[in-house]
Amino acid sequence: TQTVSQSDAHVTVFEGDSVELRCNYSYGGSIYLSWYIQHHGHGLQFLLKYYSGNPVVQGVNGFEAEFSKSDSSFHLRKASVHWSDSAVYFCAVNYGSSGNKLIFGIGTLLSVKP
Amino acid sequence: NAGVIQTPRHKVTGKGQEATLWCEPISGHSAVFWYRQTIVQGLEFLTYFRNQAPIDDSGMPKERFSAQMPNQSHSTLKIQSTQPQDSAVYLCASSLTGANERLFFGHGTKLSVL
Numbered sequence: 001t002q003t004v005s006q007s008d009a010h011v012t013v014f015e016g017d018s019v020e021l022r023c024n025y026s027y028g029g030s031i032y033l034s035w036y037i038q039h040h041g042h043g044l045q046f047l048l049k050y051y052s053g054n055p056v057v058q059g060v061n062g063f064e065a066e067f068s069k070s071d072s073s074f075h076l077r078k079a080s081v082h083w084s085d086s087a088v089y090f091c092a093v094n095y096g097s098s099g100n101k102l103i104f105g106i107g108t109l110l111s112v113k114p
Numbered sequence: 115n116a117g118v119i120q121t122p123r124h125k126v127t128g129k130g131q132e133a134t135l136w137c138e139p140i141s142g143h144s145a146v147f148w149y150r151q152t153i154v155q156g157l158e159f160l161t162y163f164r165n166q167a168p169i170d171d172s173g174m175p176k177e178r179f180s181a182q183m184p185n186q187s188h189s190t191l192k193i194q195s196t197q198p199q200d201s202a203v204y205l206c207a208s209s210l211t212g213a214n215e216r217l218f219f220g221h222g223t224k225l226s227v228l
Binding site (some may be wrong): 029034036044046090104105106 | 118149205
């Protein structure tokens with residue numbers, strides 16, 4: 001079974017802190033990884049993606065993620081969070097063998113306190 | 115570009131009634147996806163169209179759910195004889211070519227079955 005897991009349901013940090021949101025996947029060959037953000041009452045918005053090349057990818061609003069084949073991970077990071085970063089973050093995987101759909105993790109709620 | 119448009123934003127139906135949800139993908143996007151989002155199950159893939167043709171409906175419940183894409187400008191998700199467990203936010207997304215591209219999501223339709 002091809003899965004993606006986000007081990008932290010809820011992360012709370014203070015404004016200006018750094019944060020890392022974790023994502024692990026079951027390895028199934030060629031893989032496409034991405035992160036999305038969902039603010040309350042809205043649809044998902046794309047943050048960044050990785051398919052090949054440099055394992056550290058930059059996204060919008062200062063987010064970056066690092067792919068690790070050895071750890072089967074694609075953790076999302078931000079050096080200094082803002083209150084507006086409070087949202088639910090979803091890691092998503094598209095395995096080459098399935099190809100047709102993004103499989104989403106359960107999501108991590110990030111709460112940024114002032 | 116108005117993005118992916120979903121109508122209605124909210125729909126309330128009585129148990130046993132039919133619900134039709136509409137999605138207008140971004141012009142020029144050939145791939146359209148439907149997802150269902152609940153607190154318990156998270157984001158569940160339902161179905162995928164490419165160039166209006168159904169490609170993967172592996173996530174669609176076998177009974178009562180159907181999806182069509184009669185033209186490139188809209189897709190519908192129809193739920194017959196709605197049940198309380200169908201209550202969810204239904205998200206539509208489109209992308210240029212498929213699941214290995216950035217997905218653009220609509221705001222979703224919140225379906226409440228009483």
